[in-house]
Amino acid sequence: MAYEIDIMTRADRNSITGVIKLECVRVEKPWGRDRLPAPFAHDQGARIGEIWFPAPEDAPTPLLVKYLFTGEALSVQVHPDDSQAHARGHSSGKEECWYIVDAEPGATLGIGTKRPLAPEQLRAAALSGEIESLMDWYPAKAGQIYHIPPGTIHAIGAGISLIEVQQNSDITYRLYDYGRPRALHLDDAVAVAKAIPFPPDARKAVDAQQSGVLLDAAHFTLAQITDADQIVLDAASGMMNIIPVRGKVALGAITLHPGECALAPAGTQMHLAPDTQCLVAWPK
Numbered sequence: 171m172a173y174e175i176d177i178m179t180r181a182d183r184n185s186i187t188g189v190i191k192l193e194c195v196r197v198e199k200p201w202g203r204d205r206l207p208a209p210f211a212h213d214q215g216a217r218i219g220e221i222w223f224p225a226p227e228d229a230p231t232p233l234l235v236k237y238l239f240t241g242e243a244l245s246v247q248v249h250p251d252d253s254q255a256h257a258r259g260h261s262s263g264k265e266e267c268w269y270i271v272d273a274e275p276g277a278t279l280g281i282g283t284k285r286p287l288a289p290e291q292l293r294a295a296a297l298s299g300e301i302e303s304l305m306d307w308y309p310a311k312a313g314q315i316y317h318i319p320p321g322t323i324h325a326i327g328a329g330i331s332l333i334e335v336q337q338n339s340d341i342t343y344r345l346y347d348y349g350r351p352r353a354l355h356l357d358d359a360v361a362v363a364k365a366i367p368f369p370p371d372a373r374k375a376v377d378a379q380q381s382g383v384l385l386d387a388a389h390f391t392l393a394q395i396t397d398a399d400q401i402v403l404d405a406a407s408g409m410m411n412i413i414p415v416r417g418k419v420a421l422g423a424i425t426l427h428p429g430e431c432a433l434a435p436a437g438t439q440m441h442l443a444p445d446t447q448c449l450v451a452w453p454k
Contacts, residue, residue: 184422189435192224192225194430195222195224197222199217199218200242200350201240202241203219204216206218206239207331219241221236221237223411232453233411234339235334235413238332238334240331242328242348243325246296246301246344246346247323247345248345249265249362250264250343251362255341261339264337265337266334267316268316268326269335269392270315270331276329277327277330278308280306280307280323280324281308281323281368282367283366286366293356293360296354296359310330314375315385315392316373317373335390335413335449342355343359345359345363378394380394387454390452393450395450396447397446409433411432411450412426417443417445421438421441
């Protein structure tokens with residue numbers, strides 16, 4: 171069943187359990203879509219590329235959850251690590267991962283380069299557009315997960331819907347943007363990029379029926395829970411991001427459906443409806 175959700179104007183709170191149902195913020199992008207897939211309602215005339223679930227100001231979290239919807243390819247880009255970001259006046263770098271919700275036939279993800287490139291080779295390839303052919307492009311399929319550490323050169327192709335879990339930072343350096351009239355950041359991008367092949371163990375297919383840890387990254391852990399009642403994730407630390415993919419999850423008086431996200435204290439009991447698939451992310 172597809173659920174229709176309304177745009178929320180604030181975070182909803184359950185003061186007894188400490189659960190916060192997060193605001194759903196739509197972000198227009200030149201590469202976005204004129205019409206979003208279910209369960210998201212359509213915004214007439216808007217080209218939405220991302221939906222953010224930011225934490226309220228009085229309950230900050232080091233993680234950010236997004237949905238991305240690509241009508242066109244994203245720029246070829248790279249993110250810095252924490253030390254590189256601090257040196258440039260930013261609070262943190264950006265480590266991220268992608269869970270592919272849906273992909274049209276032929277959709278691809280560009281991650282890493284086919285062979286190592288020296289900084290001057292990377293700069294020249296970005297300026298000429300050769301960077302597209304030098305990147306490795308992987309077929310995108312629903313149920314895949316990709317880990318994108320800082321320094322990884324990457325691009326998301328058209329026709330993909332995905333959930334992104336990331337450090338709570340919006341710092342992106344563009345190497346190449348297909349001629350779109352947006353600024354590039356070649357000096358910073360070349361300085362922080364690791365122009366090397368993408369390691370095979372940084373991507374895998376996820377069994378949608380199996381609970382377990384999907385990714386143990388430097389800044390966060392991503393787990394999946396399915397079809398289990400009264401789940402308690404004792405390994406979690408800080409506030410957990412609860413992200414239903416299929417079915418519904420009850421967190422005290424708050425019920426979450428696909429297309430929604432909540433923050434919950436570590437150890438919160440979650441009641442899952444039958445045939446539910448839910449992602450849970452928490453910081454380290």
